[in-house]
Structures are given as structure tokens and as C-alpha cells.
Amino acid sequence: MVIKKSDLFIQKSYVASSWIDGEQxxxxxxxxxxxxxxxxxxxxxxxxxxxIAAAEVAQRHFVQSTRKKRAEILQxxxxxxxxxxxxxxQIITLEQGKAIREARGEVDYAAGxxxxxxxxxxxxxxxxxxxxxxxxxxxxxxxxIGITAAITPWNFPLAMITRKAGAAIAAGCxxxxxxxxxxxxxxxxxxxxxxxxxxxxxxxxxxTGPAKEIGEVLxxxxxxxxxxxxxxxxxxxxxxxxxxxxxxxxxxxxxxNAPLIITEDADLDTAIKMIINGKFRNNGQSCTAVNRVLVxxxxxxxxxxxxxxxxxxxxxxxxxxxxxxxxxxINSAAxxxxxxxxxxxxxxxxxxxxxxxxxxxxxxxxxxxxxxxVNNQMEIARQEIFGPVLTxxxxxxxxxxxxxxxxxxYGLAAYICCQNARDSxxxxxxxxxxxxxxxxxxxxxxxVPFGGIKNSGFGREGGKEGIFEYLETKYIAKM
Ligand code: ADP
Numbered sequence: 001m002v003i004k005k006s007d008l009f010i011q012k013s014y015v016a017s018s019w020i021d022g023e024q025x026x027x028x029x030x031x032x033x034x035x036x037x038x039x040x041x042x043x044x045x046x047x048x049x050x051x052i053a054a055a056e057v058a059q060r061h062f063v064q065s066t067r068k069k070r071a072e073i074l075q076x077x078x079x080x081x082x083x084x085x086x087x088x089x090q091i092i093t094l095e096q097g098k099a100i101r102e103a104r105g106e107v108d109y110a111a112g113x114x115x116x117x118x119x120x121x122x123x124x125x126x127x128x129x130x131x132x133x134x135x136x137x138x139x140x141x142x143x144x145i146g147i148t149a150a151i152t153p154w155n156f157p158l159a160m161i162t163r164k165a166g167a168a169i170a171a172g173c174x175x176x177x178x179x180x181x182x183x184x185x186x187x188x189x190x191x192x193x194x195x196x197x198x199x200x201x202x203x204x205x206x207x208t209g210p211a212k213e214i215g216e217v218l219x220x221x222x223x224x225x226x227x228x229x230x231x232x233x234x235x236x237x238x239x240x241x242x243x244x245x246x247x248x249x250x251x252x253x254x255x256x257n258a259p260l261i262i263t264e265d266a267d268l269d270t271a272i273k274m275i276i277n278g279k280f281r282n283n284g285q286s287c288t289a290v291n292r293v294l295v296x297x298x299x300x301x302x303x304x305x306x307x308x309x310x311x312x313x314x315x316x317x318x319x320x321x322x323x324x325x326x327x328x329x330i331n332s333a334a335x336x337x338x339x340x341x342x343x344x345x346x347x348x349x350x351x352x353x354x355x356x357x358x359x360x361x362x363x364x365x366x367x368x369x370x371x372x373x374v375n376n377q378m379e380i381a382r383q384e385i386f387g388p389v390l391t392x393x394x395x396x397x398x399x400x401x402x403x404x405x406x407x408x409x410y411g412l413a414a415y416i417c418c419q420n421a422r423d424s425x426x427x428x429x430x431x432x433x434x435x436x437x438x439x440x441x442x443x444x445x446x447x448v449p450f451g452g453i454k455n456s457g458f459g460r461e462g463g464k465e466g467i468f469e470y471l472e473t474k475y476i477a478k479m
Contacts, residue, residue: 003090004037008189013041014206016054020047026181026208031097031328032318032363040184043209048176048217051205055147055174056223058202063144063172065200067122070169074118076197081111081162081190088158088189093319095183096157097328097364098282100319109445110159110190113462116446117166120467135477142471144172145249146225149218151211151239153231154330155285157183160253161190163450163461164228165204171470173226176218177206182330184208215239222246228469229253230287233410233455251459251469253451255384256287256412259405261427263398263418264296268303270439271417272310275390278415278441280314280368283326284388285334287456288413288435288444291385292374294393294401304392307370308353311390314368316359326388329364338366338387345371345380350391376407384410398423402430412452415441 003009012019022041030037081088089103096103129138150164161177168175179187184206191206207214218224219242226249229239233254243250260278262271278290295303319327329335335358342356355369366387374381374391381391395401405414414433418424428436434452437443444450449463459469 001037001094003087003094006087008084008087008192009038009091009185010188010192011038011040012188013043013047013208014188014191015043015047015051016205017201022047022209026184028095028182028184029331030094031330032320034362037094038185040188040208043207043214045213045217048207048209048214051176051207052147052217052221052223054202055176055205058200059147059174062174062200062203065172067124070172071118071121073198074114074121074166074169077194077199078111078114078118080193080197081107081114084193088186091185091189092157092183093327095185096154097330098319099324099327100322102282102327103319106156106159110156110162112446113159113162113166116462117170117467120167121170125471135479137478139476141474141476142468143474145470145472146173147223148173148175148226148228148470149224150175150177151215151218151227151229151231152177152179152187154180154182155282155287157186158190160230161187163446163466165194167461167466168470169199169203171467173470174203175205176224177204178211178214178218179206179208181208181211216242219243219248220246225249226251226470228459228461233457236457249469251451251461252457253287253459253461254455254457255410256289256452256456257291257382257384257408257410258288258413258415258433259292259294259431260290260415260417261401261405262293262295262299262303263401263416263420263423264298265419265423266296266299266417267419267439268299268306271303272306274415274417274439274441275307276310279390280326280388281441283316283329285330285386287384289385290390290415290441292381292391292393292405294395294404296401297394297396300392300394304353304372307390307392311354311368311370316365316367316388318363326368329366329387332364334386335364335366338385338389341380341383341385342369342371342389345374345378345391348378350374350378350380355389376404382408398427402427406430406432409455410452411454412456413437413443
């Protein structure tokens, strides 16, 4: 594999201005072939502590940097990322298993955050209050929160980092990144480009190693003022519980359980498009993936036929083969979990219309699958599916659809396919989700304040809101 010889394929951590090895290593697998593609250090905790100390020094300098300087770094970082798009896309596919077409899309998506935050860096949010009887001057400032940390997942190994790191840099904060142990190489390549783009010394560092131990060091550090996490609700709750001692600010982008409501008057071609894009993007391994498709009973039969017709030909296979629409799942545990969810659903009364099987001897491939007669009592409807499995529900009226859709502990993304403007607005207003898309599933770009409610977490990434996650309000009044 040529990409492994690239200057961007780095098997090290980056701590205190150096690319470092560890006494122990973590093997990283290509999920499509089950071959080891490389190793990264499994750092000992003294290295993580060293990273925090280096970040302290860096933070003192970085806080003095001008908006213009930070904007320039982000712009340059964006330029380099776009320039090396193909190489980075190959690293993503190699370690994550997604189709190369989607990996290229992720590079654009990830780079978009750097560009967005280069513009956001230039904005001054400070303001002045009118003088009053007590004070002649009263100012409100937004100051960098300080050293931050990012703990990131494997499903979008590049974009989930730029949306955090871009905001941190724009705000004037240093960041220590702990990427997923399954996908560290995209992150390390990204850092290399950041250094080439002029990131000052130790403004960004990357630590690889045992998640729990690194998490403990980050959580217990008073110097780290904020952790931005994207991952499971279970770990998100753990971070909430364990950040109380150091009273750390958190932003948490956790799981989702997105409904797609298809009303009686829906345009069926739009519905199919929404299903294909909304469900199968990233092989279903996305927290905004359509998890439950709720269809009006009067169009259910016709739409189901169309769904089956469209999903049957979808090809899964090695992500490097441009013909494959879907890649591999991330690992063996993910494949087993998905297969169990489907088996349990079928035992509980769901009807298997397409798929329902693992594919090939090697790799973690699962066939695109459609399950009918699903209801909210089934485990598959209560959890994030995180795979290419579509579940079909039926409803008789809008109130019932809204009730089924909201009957989940999650509240990230929801989708509506409906031609009637009043109905779609009514549904959108009553859905308890942070993001609702009508007749469209592509929505996630840097301008959007991405985030959820309920067990999907709190805080927003991107949009006008994103930078405030890294700023603190400071009020200064003068007599
Ligand atoms: P998933 O199940 O999708 O892998 P996780 O929430 O387990 O999601 O992982 C998301 C990120 O959280 C990864 O970088 C992972 O290494 C990290 N992580 C897992 N467990 C912990 C923990 N106890 N403390 C801190 N980070 C953790």
C-alpha cells in the first residue's frame, strides 16, 4: 500500500514538540482485510502529564496571538488539507474501512471546519455596557478558556477532530487530542499538516494509548479547563461524573436514534433518496444516521417495494474499490453486535426483507438490510444501530408518528419527508431533537450548530455557537 510510505503516515504520538514512540504499542487494523496496518505508541501516563505541562507553556504564548495570526494558520491548514486530500482520504479508508468516495467527502467536510473557523477567529464578540451610577466603564470580554482536550471517535476520524481543533485555535486555546485507538493515523496526519501550516509549538499535541488511563489524567487535571468529547453516551456520562472535581467545562456529542417520518403525501423518490443517504452514509455508522423509518400506513406497501428494489443492489466491499458503495464496519465487535441486534429483532417479530447476513470471510462486512414490522419495544429501536440496517415502522396519523419518533432517550437528528409545508412545520416543531431536516438528509457542514439534547449530549460544534464552547465570559468594570 503506497500510502503507508507517505510522509503523512506517522506511527508516533506528538508530545512536547516531539514525535515520540512508546515502550508499548497499539496495533491498528484495516477492517476490510483484518491486516495490521501499523502501530502507534501506547503512552505511559507520565507522557500525558508532560503534554499537559507543555500545553501550559504554549497556552501562555498562544493567548497573546492575534486574531489575524490564528485565522492565517487555520486558512493555511485548510489549504494543505485540501492539497493532500487524496492521501488523507486513503489513510481514512485504510484504518476506518469506509468507501474511498466517502473518505474524500470527509476530507472536504473536515477541511470546511478549518475554513469556517479561520473566519470565526476574526470576529470580536466583546461588548460594552453603558456606564451607570457606579461605573464609568463596563466591558464584557470573551477570553480563551485555556488548555482543552478532545476525545474523538473512529466513525469520522478527521472531521470530528477539525470541528473541535478548529474552534479551539480560533478561540486561542491549546488542545491535547486523544484519537480513537482504531483510527489514530488520520489524526496524526492532520497534526503534521497543522504543524506545516504554522501551528505554534505545542498548541496541538496528540496522545495515543489506553483510553481509560488517559481519560483519568485529563479529567483530574485542573489545568485542562475543557473536554470536548464525541462518542458513546456511556462514556459521555462517565465524563460528566468524573469531571466534577476539577469543575471542567464539557461539550458532549453522544449517541442518536434518528427517526425519519414519511407522511402520506411524501414524494416517494425523495423518500428513497433520504433513506439511502440518511441510512447508508458511512455504512450507517453515524450518530445522525436514520435509525427508524416511520411510514404512513397508506403508502407503506408501495414504498416498501421501492425500498427493497433500491437497497438490494447496494454493494459492500473493500473501500478502496471505487465500485463499492459501502465499506466495512469498524471491527469484529461491531459486526457481532449488529448481527445480534438483527437476530433479536427477527425473534421479536420483525420481518427480514433484505440482507441480514455477514459478508465474505475476511473483513467486517454486513449486507445492507431491511427489517419490517419494527416497533419501539424492540432493542433495535431503542439503541443506535450503527450499521447498514433499515427498520420500518407504520403510523396512522401525525400525532402517532411524532409520539413514536420522540419515544427515545436520544435527541440528536430527525428527518421528515413531507410535501405539505404546514404538516412538516408542525412535525418539526414537535420533534424533540437538536437538528431536524425536511426533505433532505445532507445537513452537516461547518456553518451548522451541530449537537443534540437529552442523552445525545450538550454543546454545539460549528455554526456561530461553536467558538463559544472555547471562550469564557469576563466582565470588567471601572469606577
Ligand atoms: P465507541 O463505542 O463508538 O468506540 P466510545 O465512547 O467507546 O465509542 O469511544 C469514543 C472515544 O472515547 C474513543 O477515543 C475512546 O478511546 C474514548 N474512550 C473510551 N473509553 C474511555 C474512557 N473511559 N475515558 C476516556 N475516553 C474513553
